[in-house]
Amino acid sequence: MARRPRRGAVALLGGLLLALATAPLQAVAAPAAPAAPAADGTGMVMVLDSSGSMAEKDGSGSTRIAAARKAVGTVVDALPDGYPTGLRVYGADKPKGCDDTRLAQPVSPLDRAGMKRAVAGVTPKGDTPIGLSLRKAAADLPKAAAGSIGKRTILLISDGEDNCKTPPCRVAAQLAASGVDLHIDAIGFQVAGAARQQLECLAKAGNGQYYDAPDAASLARQLQRAGQLSADGYRFKGEKVRGTATQGGAPTIAPGQYLDTIGPNEERFYATDLDAPSTANFSATVVPQPGAAVDSLDTLRTRIAYGTSSACDSTSELFGQQEGATPLTSGVSRIPSESGTNGCDKAGRYWLVVERKAAKGSDATRWPLELTFDVEAPLKKGVTPAQSEPEYGAGGKDATLPTTVPEDVTGGTGFNDARPLAQGVWRDKILPSQTLWYKVPVGWGQQLRYDVEFANEPTVKGYGAGSSYAGTQVYTPSRTPVGSGTGEFSAQVPYNGRLASLSMGTVPVAWTNRYESHPNTLPVHRKGDFYIAVTLGAKAAEIAENARIGVVLRVAVLGKERTGPQAGAAAVKAGADADLAGPSAADGAGGGAGWAAGPVVAAVSFGAGGLLLAGLAVAYLRARRKQHPDGGNGDPMRGGSW
Numbered sequence: 001m002a003r004r005p006r007r008g009a010v011a012l013l014g015g016l017l018l019a020l021a022t023a024p025l026q027a028v029a030a031p032a033a034p035a036a037p038a039a040d041g042t043g044m045v046m047v048l049d050s051s052g053s054m055a056e057k058d059g060s061g062s063t064r065i066a067a068a069r070k071a072v073g074t075v076v077d078a079l080p081d082g083y084p085t086g087l088r089v090y091g092a093d094k095p096k097g098c099d100d101t102r103l104a105q106p107v108s109p110l111d112r113a114g115m116k117r118a119v120a121g122v123t124p125k126g127d128t129p130i131g132l133s134l135r136k137a138a139a140d141l142p143k144a145a146a147g148s149i150g151k152r153t154i155l156l157i158s159d160g161e162d163n164c165k166t167p168p169c170r171v172a173a174q175l176a177a178s179g180v181d182l183h184i185d186a187i188g189f190q191v192a193g194a195a196r197q198q199l200e201c202l203a204k205a206g207n208g209q210y211y212d213a214p215d216a217a218s219l220a221r222q223l224q225r226a227g228q229l230s231a232d233g234y235r236f237k238g239e240k241v242r243g244t245a246t247q248g249g250a251p252t253i254a255p256g257q258y259l260d261t262i263g264p265n266e267e268r269f270y271a272t273d274l275d276a277p278s279t280a281n282f283s284a285t286v287v288p289q290p291g292a293a294v295d296s297l298d299t300l301r302t303r304i305a306y307g308t309s310s311a312c313d314s315t316s317e318l319f320g321q322q323e324g325a326t327p328l329t330s331g332v333s334r335i336p337s338e339s340g341t342n343g344c345d346k347a348g349r350y351w352l353v354v355e356r357k358a359a360k361g362s363d364a365t366r367w368p369l370e371l372t373f374d375v376e377a378p379l380k381k382g383v384t385p386a387q388s389e390p391e392y393g394a395g396g397k398d399a400t401l402p403t404t405v406p407e408d409v410t411g412g413t414g415f416n417d418a419r420p421l422a423q424g425v426w427r428d429k430i431l432p433s434q435t436l437w438y439k440v441p442v443g444w445g446q447q448l449r450y451d452v453e454f455a456n457e458p459t460v461k462g463y464g465a466g467s468s469y470a471g472t473q474v475y476t477p478s479r480t481p482v483g484s485g486t487g488e489f490s491a492q493v494p495y496n497g498r499l500a501s502l503s504m505g506t507v508p509v510a511w512t513n514r515y516e517s518h519p520n521t522l523p524v525h526r527k528g529d530f531y532i533a534v535t536l537g538a539k540a541a542e543i544a545e546n547a548r549i550g551v552v553l554r555v556a557v558l559g560k561e562r563t564g565p566q567a568g569a570a571a572v573k574a575g576a577d578a579d580l581a582g583p584s585a586a587d588g589a590g591g592g593a594g595w596a597a598g599p600v601v602a603a604v605s606f607g608a609g610g611l612l613l614a615g616l617a618v619a620y621l622r623a624r625r626k627q628h629p630d631g632g633n634g635d636p637m638r639g640g641s642w
Helices: 065-077 111-121 130-140 168-176 191-203 216-231 511-515 540-543 609-614
Strands: 009-013 043-049 085-090 100-106 152-158 183-189 210-214 236-237 255-261 266-274 278-284 300-307 311-320 328-334 348-357 367-376 422-429 435-442 448-454 468-475 492-495 500-505 528-536 547-560 594-598 621-625
Touching: 009 311, 009 422, 009 540, 043 065, 043 100, 043 216, 065 183, 065 216, 085 130, 100 111, 100 130, 130 168, 130 191, 152 216, 168 183, 168 191, 168 255, 183 216, 191 609, 210 216, 210 278, 216 468, 216 511, 236 255, 255 266, 266 367, 278 300, 278 348, 278 547, 300 435, 311 328, 348 367, 422 435, 422 528, 435 448, 448 468, 448 528, 468 500, 468 540, 492 500, 528 547
Parallel strands: 043 085, 043 152, 152 183, 183 210
Antiparallel strands: 009 621, 085 100, 236 594, 255 367, 266 348, 278 328, 278 367, 300 311, 300 348, 311 621, 422 547, 435 528, 448 500, 448 547, 468 492, 468 528
């Protein structure tokens, strides 16, 4: 059979793709927010400045408090049904007093009418005890039960700085250090100077984002973005496990899905026992708070080790940008060699290792970590696998994709609730700092090919130059990223409010791909659901006037599906789905802790740091190091804003 030798190291640079066009986009209604049940320990409390300055004019003929009331109403109308939400106010009850803070609406399943009544009853009067209000707001939020990861959000709206004696930055840092599930976002409404600096400081210290709102319209837009990012956070799934810093005492895990946390410049070890002939697939996904500080070279590395020093395989994924954190996934496999004589072909105790590398100044908090581990049995005796498929062929840049009228869809928050897609054209909306997730079934002999188009949007008043980024990534059923570093496609494109597009895809699925050397080929060795992640950079919030930006996906699954991985396998007939591999432990994998909402992606391990500096190109580096002991009907993008 055709085979390429496996190389020891591969480092690839993505190519340049600039897709800027002048065509406007078609206006459509936004899909309704999904009404998924909120997870235990999840919720948001808005902290509203009701000090005396909020009674002042906002420059549009109204008052700041009136603009805030309207903005809060816009947010609660857009939040998912039942999402736990509350309101705390300060400076609303007396002319003077640094203890003037109260819970106006308890954190409970979303009561839209109740929230609007609560904010309508606020009359600006007094001082600005921000630090005390943050501390009280943290206590207002529910706590996650053992075994789950929730997402607790404090969303501060203020037009000035704290004039009391509790330093907000220090309080925010203390609260953020209390758990990986809490973050503090801040919106500065018509602020400048020291007030803005204080709000930026507390948002950074609180592991959150700062949003600037110079007028009433931008207040509503930024509040909607912050609220929806909280409600649409990554939904975790898995059994709680606690990895160790060394091999000694590492917990033993079976095939399944697990949850842990990891700090900066830390390693986490997990032990497992493997037989000699099976393939073991291991993935790790970190989910920082959206927009948390990262360096372009901050890295997530996975490796599989045997014995005291043998590294069977390792893979590193980089953020590749400095706009702010998104989910990042790394995947690696222990694949027995064809000869069966390599050091990692033996049965015995192996270690699955995750390492997080962080530069000075990057987010220092612990990040939620979701792990998957599955085992593929070898082919049945006597079965000859089909040849490997290392080339894109018909699934390359020139592939013909659907051009039908797009159907509305709402992407998932992560791998666990990725939205199923069939071949066709789909339309969604995305927030800055958000990643949307989809999954597409791909069979033996087939390959996934898709385009992503980002809408031509009106830009904010005063916007001049500069850009953010838009990106995509594709993952195998074992969650290994395969869409970056290839010379065939670019994983990212500049976004400045103008129409931008990306193409992405995989090689055909073949069992023998596991013996190929290219990191975009060897993981594509099993059929199943392939995942599509679509992300938009944080700086897009400074560019686009609308809260969300339109996205179109054109999805195709190319090639005839085969009944199995064997050579000469027949095409699949309706209702038939044969497979000649032995039973897989992955068939029953899944973990046991249920759903829990958490911070949001991009598992898009690329970015716009270099892009923004260069102004023209996207540079993405995907490093893979391997060691062996021995060796048309219409254009859906045309029209006005979405």
